[in-house]
Amino acid sequence: MGRPEHRHEHRHEHRPEPRPEARPARRPRPLGSRPPRVPVRRARPAAPVEHVPAGLRTAAGYVWRLGLLGVGAYLAVGVLGELEVPVIALFVALVITSVLRPLVDLLARTLPRSLAVLVAFLCALVVVGGVLALVGTNVADEWNRIGDELRGGLGRIDHWLTGAPFHLRPGTVTDLRAKVGAFVSAHRSALLTTALSGASRAVELVTGLALAVFCSVFFLHSGDRMWSWAQHQLPARARPVWGRAGQAAWRTFAGYTRGVLIVSAVNAALVGLALALLRVPLVLPLMVVEFVAALVPLIGSPIALAIAALVALAARGPVVALLVLALIVVIGQIEGHLLHPLVLGWSVRIHPVAIALSVIGGAVLAGVLGAVVAVPVVSVAWAVLTELRDHGPPAARPDAGGSRR
Numbered sequence: 186m187g188r189p190e191h192r193h194e195h196r197h198e199h200r201p202e203p204r205p206e207a208r209p210a211r212r213p214r215p216l217g218s219r220p221p222r223v224p225v226r227r228a229r230p231a232a233p234v235e236h237v238p239a240g241l242r243t244a245a246g247y248v249w250r251l252g253l254l255g256v257g258a259y260l261a262v263g264v265l266g267e268l269e270v271p272v273i274a275l276f277v278a279l280v281i282t283s284v285l286r287p288l289v290d291l292l293a294r295t296l297p298r299s300l301a302v303l304v305a306f307l308c309a310l311v312v313v314g315g316v317l318a319l320v321g322t323n324v325a326d327e328w329n330r331i332g333d334e335l336r337g338g339l340g341r342i343d344h345w346l347t348g349a350p351f352h353l354r355p356g357t358v359t360d361l362r363a364k365v366g367a368f369v370s371a372h373r374s375a376l377l378t379t380a381l382s383g384a385s386r387a388v389e390l391v392t393g394l395a396l397a398v399f400c401s402v403f404f405l406h407s408g409d410r411m412w413s414w415a416q417h418q419l420p421a422r423a424r425p426v427w428g429r430a431g432q433a434a435w436r437t438f439a440g441y442t443r444g445v446l447i448v449s450a451v452n453a454a455l456v457g458l459a460l461a462l463l464r465v466p467l468v469l470p471l472m473v474v475e476f477v478a479a480l481v482p483l484i485g486s487p488i489a490l491a492i493a494a495l496v497a498l499a500a501r502g503p504v505v506a507l508l509v510l511a512l513i514v515v516i517g518q519i520e521g522h523l524l525h526p527l528v529l530g531w532s533v534r535i536h537p538v539a540i541a542l543s544v545i546g547g548a549v550l551a552g553v554l555g556a557v558v559a560v561p562v563v564s565v566a567w568a569v570l571t572e573l574r575d576h577g578p579p580a581a582r583p584d585a586g587g588s589r590r
Contacts, residue, residue: 262550274393276558278400282408283439284446285309289405302405306398316473323469426573433572434565441561444528449479451524452486452516456493459512463505465497479520481556482540486520487513535564 265272285305292301403411412431416424453476460468471493478489490513498506521537535543540560547559 266551270389270393271396273554274396275400277394277397278404279438280442281309281397281401282404283442285401285405286439298406302402305405306402320469320473324467429572430569433568437565437568438561441564445480445482447528448520448524449476452476452479452520455516455519456490456512460493460497460509463497463508464501465493465505465509466500467496471496481544481553482525482560483537483544484556486516490516535560535567539563 285302288305288308289298289301292304296304416427416431419427453472456475457468457472460471465471471489474492475486475489478485490509493512494506494509497509540563543559543563544556547555547557547562549555551558
């Protein structure tokens with residue numbers, strides 16, 4: 186028997202082919218109707234190409250920002266000029282506080298804070314009053330002798346100007362003195378009006394000084410609490426920034442004030458020693474003038490020495506006057522190359538050119554007071570900017586930890 190044949194039946198699965206989607210039947214268009222409009226997409230016009238260089242755009246941005254800052258500074262100066270007395274009183278109060286604060290802190294270790302402030306003010310009053318009384322006594326004792334020397338000195342100056350190299354006519358100084366007397370007699374009413382206005386300025390000065398002492402008492406007694414209260418009026422996230430800025434400002438201002446007083450005292454001592462060796466009269470008053478003038482950096486000390494040279498010319502002759510003028514160069518070198526780097530170098534880090542420009546700008550804007558205030562204001566502003574730039578918030582610094590994803 187043979188093997189049964191196995192037939193393999195191949196079953197093919199018949200899958201239905203996908204039918205095309207049925208399209209909706211078009212409705213017949215009525216006769217006379219228009220075909221529907223197909224919306225046409227219009228291409229958007231290309232953006233115009235800017236032909237302004239990037240550097241010019243950046244410069245323009247800085248210009249208008251600096252313009253706004255300039256307008257704000259101008260308005261601030263105008264407002265402060267109208268509030269001259271309280272602004273000057275506040276500045277003097279800060280100066281008094283910076284000078285007396287170390288003594289008050291030292292006394293407060295053993296005494297109550299209020300009593301320490303009172304003792305510090307009494308010590309300051311004794312020192313200032315003693316210096317003024319000593320100067321007044323010195324001038325009163327030497328007044329007669331100084332008058333004789335000045336009259337003889339005017340004659341010597343007149344004789345000196347008639348010779349080489351000036352060859353002026355005799356009696357030039359005497360005629361000048363007579364002209365000054367005639368001017369005073371002719372303009373007596375105007376001078377009286379000026380004196381009365383000066384008296385009103387003196388009243389303002391006394392008022393400002395009293396306000397300065399009043400404010401400095403509170404600054405010395407509870408200045409830290411006042412600053413803490415002011416900080417708590419700000420938003421919480423702004424307090425650390427303002428705290429660092431305030432510390433940098435006070436550190437710079439106090440350092441500058443104490444340093445410039447030390448420099449002025451050393452200058453006055455050097456000038457007094459030199460004038461005493463040259464036997465120039467009015468040594469103590471000229472020392473006080475030098476001390477006050479040296480508070481204005483760069484230009485104050487030469488002006489005071491020029492006044493001393495005039496006194497030396499009238500009392501001791503041209504040779505001694507030339508020696509006093511030589512002191513301007515010597516003391517200027519000592520002040521610029523020794524005292525300022527040694528005493529002020531740690532608190533004020535400003536180039537001498539910036540200091541000179543600040544003094545001249547302050548003098549143009551507000552006279553002598555502007556020249557005195559200009560350098561500490563610029564120093565404080567620069568210290569605050571440096572502090573905020575070098576120690577900004579951690580999230581804003583490029584070297585902060587963490588990477589952005």
